[in-house]
Amino acid sequence: MITILGTGRMGSAIARRLASGGFELTLWNRTREHATALGIGRVVDTPADGAAAADIVISSLTGPEALSSVYLDSGGALETTNRPLFIDMSTAGPDAIAALEPRITATGSRLIDVPILGGPTFVQAGQATLLAGGDQADIEEARPVLERLGTVRHVGAIGSAARLKLIANSMLGLVAAGAAELQAGGVNAGLDPEEVFWVLTRVVPNLEARHDGYVGSGQRPTLFALRDLRKDLALAGAMLGPDASILSLNARTRQLVEEAARDFPDEDISALVRRYRRGAVPATTSSAAGRVGATSGTQGS
Numbered sequence: 001m002i003t004i005l006g007t008g009r010m011g012s013a014i015a016r017r018l019a020s021g022g023f024e025l026t027l028w029n030r031t032r033e034h035a036t037a038l039g040i041g042r043v044v045d046t047p048a049d050g051a052a053a054a055d056i057v058i059s060s061l062t063g064p065e066a067l068s069s070v071y072l073d074s075g076g077a078l079e080t081t082n083r084p085l086f087i088d089m090s091t092a093g094p095d096a097i098a099a100l101e102p103r104i105t106a107t108g109s110r111l112i113d114v115p116i117l118g119g120p121t122f123v124q125a126g127q128a129t130l131l132a133g134g135d136q137a138d139i140e141e142a143r144p145v146l147e148r149l150g151t152v153r154h155v156g157a158i159g160s161a162a163r164l165k166l167i168a169n170s171m172l173g174l175v176a177a178g179a180a181e182l183q184a185g186g187v188n189a190g191l192d193p194e195e196v197f198w199v200l201t202r203v204v205p206n207l208e209a210r211h212d213g214y215v216g217s218g219q220r221p222t223l224f225a226l227r228d229l230r231k232d233l234a235l236a237g238a239m240l241g242p243d244a245s246i247l248s249l250n251a252r253t254r255q256l257v258e259e260a261a262r263d264f265p266d267e268d269i270s271a272l273v274r275r276y277r278r279g280a281v282p283a284t285t286s287s288a289a290g291r292v293g294a295t296s297g298t299q300g301s
Contacts, residue, residue: 001026002145003050003057003084005070005077007035011060013120014089014149015040021148026050046075054084056145061088063231064096071100078107086111087142089130091169091228093235094162097133101158112138113158114146115165119223123149131168133161166236172224173233173253176269179207183214184276213270226272227265230257 004015007029015038019025025041028050035043044050047070051057057077061067067090071077077086086104088097088111097113104111112134122128128150132139139146139154146152155161179200186196193215201208213219233254240250260272 001054001056003028003044003054004060005029005047005050005057006060006062006066006090007038008060008062009120010089010116010123011058012038013123014058014060017124017126017149018145023145023148026054047071047077048075048079051077051080051084052082054082056087056142057084058087058145059090061090061092062228063090064092064235066090067092067096067100072103078103078109083107083109085109085138085141087146088113089116091115091165091232091235092162093166094159094239097159097162110135110138111158112142113161114142114152115161116149117165117168118150126150129153131155131161131164134158163239166232166239169229169232170236170240170250170253172269173229173257174249175204175207176229176272177253177256179204179214180270180272180276183273210268210270213268214273219268219270222266222268224269225266226257226261226269229269230254230261230265233257 001024002018003026004011004018005028007015007027011029012034015025015027019040027035027038027041027043028045028047029035032043032045059067059070059077061070067088069076086109088100097111101111112132114130114132116123116128116130118128126149130146130150130152132142132146132152132154133156135158136154139152143152155164182200183193183196187193197207197211197215200214207214209223210219233250237250237254256272256275257269260275264271264274
């Protein structure tokens with residue numbers, strides 16, 4: 001029995017993929033109707049209910065606050081007397097994993113952190129990349145479940161995968177911002193928008209999935225929301241440190257994403273191009289470059 005805590009875009013994709021492979025599932029989401037609408041498995045009222053009869057509990061949540069709440073609050077997953085293997089697939093950062101891991105081991109359970117590279121469409125096709133941090137034996141126990149979702153790479157001790165996921169999403173931020181600047185700049189220089197985008201995709205093929213965001217009026221559906229990238233870059237900034245002389249590109253990207261997320265938080269990250277189209281990108285200052293965006297969101301909504 002597998003329980004999934006959080007049925008947002010990623011949690012829902014995980015649930016669908018596992019259900020199609022014949023796994024028996026229990027689902028929990030803070031907004032119960034979102035879990036019920038999937039029409040998969042059994043839906044429960046609390047994380048503790050979900051963990052009570054599970055062999056493996058997967059959490060897919062929006063950030064560190066949600067992770068702490070779902071595991072540690074009243075009715076949280078750690079209230080169960082059952083001892084499942086917990087697999088956190090959230091992008092909550094290494095500090096959240098470091099805080100949670102001793103609380104889990106104190107109950108006799110175990111934790112591995114397995115964030116996912118690739119969006120929900122990759123998960124549903126079984127083509128995601130899963131970074132796994134933790135004890136080798138625990139990862140092997142989870143492997144039959146994880147490999148249903150994609151390729152598993154054991155990257156080190158607990159927390160290592162959480163760190164690498166922030167590196168990956170920082171790179172995504174750099175690419176998204178660079179593509180936005182060059183797309184708008186090329187058009188402003190008199191080039192055909194389609195030809196500019198075609199050149200960009202020769203260098204970064206994965207941009208092709210965001211054609212409508214960079215060239216058209218907007219990406220539908222949203223593949224990765226600006227508010228989520230803002231949260232991830234804030235976590236990455238805390239991990240990497242504030243030295244702007246070394247990490248100025250990351251600091252500048254955080255600033256751009258924070259500003260765009262204030263204007264259109266639920267839009268895809270390709271909406272960064274709008275800031276350049278409007279000529280609204282301010283000059284970088286030492287104070288602005290070091291800013292880290294505030295986080296917000298809901299648990300598995």
